[in-house]
Amino acid sequence: MSPSVVEILTRTEAWLRRRGITAPRREAELLLCHVLSVARLQLYLLHDRPMTAHELEMLRPLVARRGERExxxxxxxxxxxxxIELEIEPGVLDPRPDTEALVDAALAQIPADAQTPVYVADIGSGSGAVGLAIAAARPAVHLYAVDIDPVALKVTRHNTERLGLSDRVAVLSGDLLSAVPDARPIDWVVSNPPYIPSAEIDGLMPEVSRHEPRRALDGGPDGLRIIRRLVPQAAARARAGILLEVGHDQAARVADILRRAGLTGTETFADLGGVQRVVLGRSGPGMGVPGAC
Ligand SMILES: C[S@@+](CC[C@H](N)C(=O)[O-])C[C@H]1O[C@@H](n2cnc3c(N)ncnc32)[C@H](O)[C@@H]1O
Known part of the structure; x- marks a missing residue:
């Protein structure tokens, strides 16, 4: 007789635990819900129902992939x-809950009832997470979503369309701010750039070290290589300022890089764990105005 949903749930949980997954019950439930096309609450109503051969066949490769720490x-x-809900696929950074602190810090700078366009450049858009969350919450925002990676650009474009934001979002391919044509105005530059020191990547959890794209993670020897390039570009273009996500021990050094580039009023904001992970700098008078720098 076919095993029941709850039997498969228990076996999957045990297997994922042996493979080092930290929340194996939750993940086993999510994988089963995906295969059975039900919401998590509904799963409990199906506990005694036998799994079909087809459902078991669908589940097996998904559990194996997770066991490989994808x-x-x-x-x-x-x-x-x-x-927002984002579609994600292999090759693009899995957005982190901590990155929501960057979105919240940006939303605090942009009034919900702004009547005139606010131009935001999200540098290193990945799945589109940061920029699209800002654009979805602020109807005045016009977004330039920039990435250098073809998979990231494809996923950002797809998520832009799915969220119905295409009329306010330009998805641009290129290196940092050079992707945004000089004639285009920019108020805020926001970015969750690659900031992990190169030598630390191999020691991170397997989901990151074995699977996520290096280009999304690697910030060079001290993690700040991209930030040092991006900040002067942003200081020259952004009329309002710049907001960056940084590593757990980088906030003071990045605030210093912002000040050296002429940005003022630097502030830092904490992530969900209370660590200062977002750095803001404001443009001074005349900054970001074409011809002023
Ligand atoms: C840490 S991921 C952030 C992705 C997304 N914003 C998020 O928070 O989930 C960094 C992103 O920057 C992109 N990137 C790396 N170097 C870049 C460059 N020179 N110019 C533009 N994008 C770059 C990577 O392809 C990657 O998508």
């Missing part, structure tokens, strides 16, 4: 981020 959202194909 990010769960790559396997499920989506993840909730801030107030």
């Amino acid at each position: 990010p769960l959202s790559w396997i499920l194909g989506s993840r909730g981020f801030h107030a």
